[in-house]
Amino acid sequence: MTVWEKLRPYGMVAPAIIIFSLFFIYPIFYMIYLSMFDWNFVSPTKTFVGIQNFKDLLTEPDFRQVLSNTTIYTLLTVTLTTGIALLLALWLNRKSFFHGFVQGAIFSPHIISLVSISLLWSWLMDPEYGLLNWVIGLAGFGKLEWLSHPSTSLISLVMVAVWKGLGYNALVFIAGLQSIPSDIYEAASLDRSKPWTTFTKLILPMLSPTIFFLVIINMIGSFQVFETIAIMTQGGPINSTNTLVYYIYEYGFRFFKIGYASAAGVILLVIVGILTMIYFKLLSNRVHYR
Amino acid sequence: MVKLLKAVNNTIGGTPIGAAAEDKRTSTRSKQAILRKALRAALRVINVVGLLALVLIFAMPFIWMLSTSLKTLPETMIFPPEWIPRNPVWQNYADAWNTGPFLNYFVNSVVIAVGILILQMLTIIPASYAFARYKFKGSNFLFGIVMVTLMIPAQLIFLPVYLELSAFKLLNTHLGLILPFASSAFGIFLLRQAFMQISDELLEAARLDQAAEWKIIVKIMVPMVKPVLVTFALFSFIAHWNDYFWPLVMTTNETARTLPLGIAKIREVEGVATWNVLMAGNLILVAPILVVFFLSQRQIIKAFVYNGVK
Numbered sequence: 001m002t003v004w005e006k007l008r009p010y011g012m013v014a015p016a017i018i019i020f021s022l023f024f025i026y027p028i029f030y031m032i033y034l035s036m037f038d039w040n041f042v043s044p045t046k047t048f049v050g051i052q053n054f055k056d057l058l059t060e061p062d063f064r065q066v067l068s069n070t071t072i073y074t075l076l077t078v079t080l081t082t083g084i085a086l087l088l089a090l091w092l093n094r095k096s097f098f099h100g101f102v103q104g105a106i107f108s109p110h111i112i113s114l115v116s117i118s119l120l121w122s123w124l125m126d127p128e129y130g131l132l133n134w135v136i137g138l139a140g141f142g143k144l145e146w147l148s149h150p151s152t153s154l155i156s157l158v159m160v161a162v163w164k165g166l167g168y169n170a171l172v173f174i175a176g177l178q179s180i181p182s183d184i185y186e187a188a189s190l191d192r193s194k195p196w197t198t199f200t201k202l203i204l205p206m207l208s209p210t211i212f213f214l215v216i217i218n219m220i221g222s223f224q225v226f227e228t229i230a231i232m233t234q235g236g237p238i239n240s241t242n243t244l245v246y247y248i249y250e251y252g253f254r255f256f257k258i259g260y261a262s263a264a265g266v267i268l269l270v271i272v273g274i275l276t277m278i279y280f281k282l283l284s285n286r287v288h289y290r
Numbered sequence: 291m292v293k294l295l296k297a298v299n300n301t302i303g304g305t306p307i308g309a310a311a312e313d314k315r316t317s318t319r320s321k322q323a324i325l326r327k328a329l330r331a332a333l334r335v336i337n338v339v340g341l342l343a344l345v346l347i348f349a350m351p352f353i354w355m356l357s358t359s360l361k362t363l364p365e366t367m368i369f370p371p372e373w374i375p376r377n378p379v380w381q382n383y384a385d386a387w388n389t390g391p392f393l394n395y396f397v398n399s400v401v402i403a404v405g406i407l408i409l410q411m412l413t414i415i416p417a418s419y420a421f422a423r424y425k426f427k428g429s430n431f432l433f434g435i436v437m438v439t440l441m442i443p444a445q446l447i448f449l450p451v452y453l454e455l456s457a458f459k460l461l462n463t464h465l466g467l468i469l470p471f472a473s474s475a476f477g478i479f480l481l482r483q484a485f486m487q488i489s490d491e492l493l494e495a496a497r498l499d500q501a502a503e504w505k506i507i508v509k510i511m512v513p514m515v516k517p518v519l520v521t522f523a524l525f526s527f528i529a530h531w532n533d534y535f536w537p538l539v540m541t542t543n544e545t546a547r548t549l550p551l552g553i554a555k556i557r558e559v560e561g562v563a564t565w566n567v568l569m570a571g572n573l574i575l576v577a578p579i580l581v582v583f584f585l586s587q588r589q590i591i592k593a594f595v596y597n598g599v600k
Contacts, residue, residue, distance in 0.1 A: 006426075008503070009420040009424040009426040010426065011416075012416035013416070013421065013432055015412070015417070016413045016414060016436070016473040017417075017435055019413065019472050020435055020473060020475065022454075023454075023469070024439040024447065025439065026450075027451050027454065031450045034449075098341070102341050104591070105345045105348045105349055106344060107594075108352075109348065111583055111594070112579060113532035113533075113550050114532065114534060115532075115553055115554050116572050116576045119553070119554070119568055120354075123354075123358065123568070124354065129367045129369075131354055134369050134370070168594060171591060171594075175595050220443070224443055224445040224446070226445060230534075230538075245445050252452075258453075272441075276441040280437070
């Protein structure tokens with residue numbers, strides 16, 4: 001083996017590894033480092049404050065609300081998206097042109113920019129002239145404030161997220177359903193087992209890896225929600241839709257409290273880190289089975 | 291759905307009783323059969339109506355966007371709404387386009403999305419090939435770096451990366467928006483799997499022919515993983531074309547800003563309530579993607595769902 005042959009693999013992975021180290025690995029450590037300083041981004045000196053930023057964060061009522069907003073948003077989005085998508089998948093799991101068309105239609109929001117979706121739904125949810133208020137007016141309900149009232153703003157954002165994510169989730173479920181061997185269904189129908197039993201005893205357990213996968217993926221995505229909030233509500237009204245990434249963005253880029261924002265970033269890192277660990281544990285299991 | 295299938299099964303598979311059956315029984319049986327048939331027809335109608343309603347929930351917002359984009363401002367406030375405006379106002383599109391340097395935004399979007407894609411191809415193909423086919427010291431550690439990167443979302447580290455890019459004087463440049471994504475951990479992960487599945491015999495045969503290693507890779511191995519490459523390319527291009535967060539955070543002026551930022555800015559320029567102009571701008575952003583989607587729907591759905599399942 002020549003020297004070149006020994007070095008070749010390193011040369012081949014080097015560009016990728018350099019990019020990852022520069023823009024993903026190093027920034028993590030830099031962020032943890034910054035979280036222990038007080039720095040306004042322009043001043044030449046950073047003041048070491050230890051864990052003071054974390055103490056400040058955890059006693060700050062605004063931050064507590066941000067954490068609870070993010071958690072509520074995530075729980076609602078994940079449960080609704082995954083749950084409804086499963087039902088849709090059971091309904092739409094057919095191979096016909098019409099079903100293919102319906103699947104395409106519900107999937108379409110997934111590939112549209114969140115900017116477009118946010119602007120479109122801001123207009124649909126306009127309290128005065130929005131189409132949604134007209135539609136619920138037809139059904140005999142009064143007008144809703146949607147995004148402009150703290151009691152409905154967060155759930156309105158959840159609605160948009162569910163609308164966007166439903167198609168993708170349903171199609172992943174359909175792929176999961178189709179990977180269940182058909183003789184299992186046949187056996188169940190030969191046994192004359194009730195549809196509900198077939199669903200709970202057979203389909204659900206076979207689908208459990210898919211369910212788990214989607215729940216984790218949706219959770220990681222929801223914890224990082226930013227675009228819809230930046231465009232539709234800017235965290236308001238009265239902080240009711242402020243979430244973690246938006247909070248970090250505001251403290252970093254509006255108030256220039258770099259250390260404080262980094263500390264919030266470290267907290268997000270821990271949350272997302274735990275979720276991704278679970279996800280990769282699952283992923284590696286699946287790879288082994290194949 | 292399962293219930294429906296069951297019902298169909300029962301009707302088809304219901305065992306007929308012999309010819310000696312009494313007339314009375316046959317008549318109740320045929321009544322039941324008619325009832326079942328009616329039930330099946332009703333279920334079919336409910337099914338189709340439900341499916342149409344579902345399509346409506348997802349299509350209506352887009353139709354409404356198109357409709358609004360062709361109205362005058364007073365027309366947007368009329369209820370019940372006119373779905374097809376009598377005199378379509380094409381001017382809204384020109385107005386939207388003129389709120390900012392849109393040609394510039396468009397060029398930036400293309401340069402950045404294509405630039406990222408080309409660099410990703412150049413970095414992920416050799417890296418994933420090396421991880422899949424060569425044994426070398428430290429490969430586990432290096433692949434560990436890939437896996438850790440895969441776990442770190444860009445949303446998490448934008449603050450330190452911003453400081454880094456500002457130190458490199460790369461803010462507000464195309465390069466600054468491209469470089470952090472010049473490789474993709476996800477792409478390496480996918481492609482490595484694909485390379486590992488290629489049989490060794492093929493490779494041995496090529497080696498016996500004394501073909502140069504790089505020739506084997508380019509001429510034999512890469513064509514074999516082409517479906518995965520196409521899948522990844524679609525996924526990457528759409529993601530970066532649509533991206534709002536990263537260009538927003540990494541730019542402070544217009545020079546390198548992309549279409550999504552331009553569209554979001556229309557609201558600041560035109561005022562909050564000019565929904566007709568806003569929706570026109572929005573359509574400029576959405577239309578190309580929707581057209582591409584309906585032309586290659588299968589491929590795109592496969593790209594996204596496959597990535598989710600595998």
